Amino acid sequence: MQITALALVRGDAMSCIKLEFSCDQHFRNYNIAACPQIIRGASIKNILSQEDHSRDSAGLTYVYPVISRRAGGISIGINLNPNNACNWRCIYCQVPDLKHGAAPAIDLIKLEQELRAFLQELIYGNFMLARVPPEARTIKDIALSGNGEPTSVREFERIIELIGKVQLDFPLPEELKLVLITNGSLINRVTVQKGLRRMAALGGEIWFKLDSVTQAGRQRINHTRANLQRMHDNLQIAASLCPTWLQTCVFKLHGAHPDKTETDAYIRFIRMLLQEKIRIQGVLLYTIARPTLQPEAADLLTADPNWMKAFADKIGTLGIQVKTTI
Numbered sequence: 001m002q003i004t005a006l007a008l009v010r011g012d013a014m015s016c017i018k019l020e021f022s023c024d025q026h027f028r029n030y031n032i033a034a035c036p037q038i039i040r041g042a043s044i045k046n047i048l049s050q051e052d053h054s055r056d057s058a059g060l061t062y063v064y065p066v067i068s069r070r071a072g073g074i075s076i077g078i079n080l081n082p083n084n085a086c087n088w089r090c091i092y093c094q095v096p097d098l099k100h101g102a103a104p105a106i107d108l109i110k111l112e113q114e115l116r117a118f119l120q121e122l123i124y125g126n127f128m129l130a131r132v133p134p135e136a137r138t139i140k141d142i143a144l145s146g147n148g149e150p151t152s153v154r155e156f157e158r159i160i161e162l163i164g165k166v167q168l169d170f171p172l173p174e175e176l177k178l179v180l181i182t183n184g185s186l187i188n189r190v191t192v193q194k195g196l197r198r199m200a201a202l203g204g205e206i207w208f209k210l211d212s213v214t215q216a217g218r219q220r221i222n223h224t225r226a227n228l229q230r231m232h233d234n235l236q237i238a239a240s241l242c243p244t245w246l247q248t249c250v251f252k253l254h255g256a257h258p259d260k261t262e263t264d265a266y267i268r269f270i271r272m273l274l275q276e277k278i279r280i281q282g283v284l285l286y287t288i289a290r291p292t293l294q295p296e297a298a299d300l301l302t303a304d305p306n307w308m309k310a311f312a313d314k315i316g317t318l319g320i321q322v323k324t325t326i
Contacts, residue, residue, distance in 0.1 A: 046131065062106070063114040064146075065122070065131075069289060069325045073138035074128075075179075076118065080106060080159070081148025088149065088183050089223040090211070091296040092249055092288050095147045103153035112162055119170050139173055145181040152186060157195040164202045178204035181247070185226055187234040193241060200242040207247040207284060208238055213269040217262055220253075228269075239279045246270075247284040250308060252301040263311060270318055282321030285312050302326075 061082055068075035085101030086093075121127045128137045142163060144150040153159065163178060178199055184206075186192055196206065210231070211221045218224050238244045248266075250258060258266075273280055287303040305326050312322045 060114045060118065062111045063118045065118070065127075067132070067136045068140060068143070069286070073136050073140035074122070074132060075140055076115075076122070076142045077146060078111070078115070078142065078144045078150075078159075078163070079146030080144060080150045080153045081146045084147045085152075086148035087152060087185060087224075089294065090249075091221055091223070091253075091294050092251060092292045092300060094290050094293050096293050098147075098294070101148075103148060103150065106153055106155050106159065108155060108158060108162060111159065112166060115163070115166050116169070119166070119172075123170060123172075139176060141177040141179045142167075143179040143181055145179075149183055149186065150180065151182050151189070151192045151195075154191070156192050157198060160195040160198040160202070160204075164198065167202070178202050179207060180204065180242075181207045181209075183209040183222070183224075184231065184234045184238060185224070187238050188230075193237065196238065196241040205243040205245060205281065206238050207245050208235055209248075210235075210246045210266075210269075211249050212258075212262060213265045214262060217258075217265075221249075232269075232273075235273070235280075236276075236278050243281050244279070245281045245284050247286070249286055249288065250303045250311065251288045252303060253296075254299050255301065257303060257307050263314070267314060267318070270315060270320060274318060274320065280320065282323060283312075283315055284323050284325070285315070286325040 062079050064077045064079060066075050066077055067073070081103045083099075083101070083104045084095050084097050085099050085103065086095070087100065087102065089098060089100065122139065144159075150156070160178075167176075167178075180196070180199060187196070199206070209222075212218045213228055213231075215227070218226060235244070235246075270280075270283070285308060287308060288300060289302070291297055292300055303326075308324055308326060312324045316322045
């Protein structure tokens with residue numbers, strides 16, 4: 001594969017770069033409307049950190065880089081909710097001005113341009129050296145996450161197809177994952193399921209949010225009335241279509257960890273999934289690392305490491321893999 005930068009247009013058209021890609025017998029020309037500070041690497045000087053997951057860190061609409069604690073390196077985020085709209089309101093959410101709603105229409109041409117331009121700079125430019133600490137200079141995943149529920153986007157299947165096409169044109173690590181970070185509430189939609197099948201073909205995986213299995217807990221933490229049976233059914237669908245992990249955020253609320261009622265209910269639910277042979281890859285157990293931007297911010301504290309270890313060990317006795325991030 002050959003990737004050649006042909007021209008950086010100066011003057012009024014400074015934000016446009018034309019790239020020529022040649023891959024096997026395929027040849028494509030792209031005019032990539034990329035943010036000039038990404039291409040030049042001169043305007044942005046802040047070093048990325050685990051504490052900063054700003055969606056505009058690259059100055060783009062859809063694409064943003066973060067250092068992911070759970071992935072262990074650079075995660076290329078795809079923000080499909082630039083309108084800050086979600087169908088849930090998790091009290092630990094770090095999205096500013098969060099509102100109830102769905103993703104807007106996505107400009108697929110712009111998304112592809114941004115992803116290609118950013119990968120070009122990440123792999124062949126000086127972004128890694130200029131903005132990423134040495135210990136994190138590995139591309140770990142491309143993550144559909146952002147400022148709301150990504151599966152609320154109407155173009156979900158086409159976006160997965162687009163990402164897969166772009167990946168073919170770059171020498172990305174073989175172990176790189178395409179990850180969907182989701183609350184799972186819309187997985188019953190046919191268009192979402194088609195996208196999940198495409199993700200599986202690309203070696204992708206789903207991180208399915210499960211913060212509480214009690215009605216009171218979900219209302220308190222996620223502000224959703226979604227019932228447990230719907231969550232169970234959507235989880236079953238997800239796991240049948242694409243490798244699926246449960247992702248569970250734990251923290252202290254009003255100074256207290258989740259009580260025994262919550263943890264026992266969680267264990268019973270996991271045990272039921274295993275008995276039903278629903279193919280869960282494991283549990284991603286983590287705690288808050290950055291301040292929430294929700295009204296409950298003052299009431300939340302990071303979970304104690306010893307409490308997390310004890311809870312993880314309890315889950316692990318069921319014979320399921322648990323990855324803990326503190």
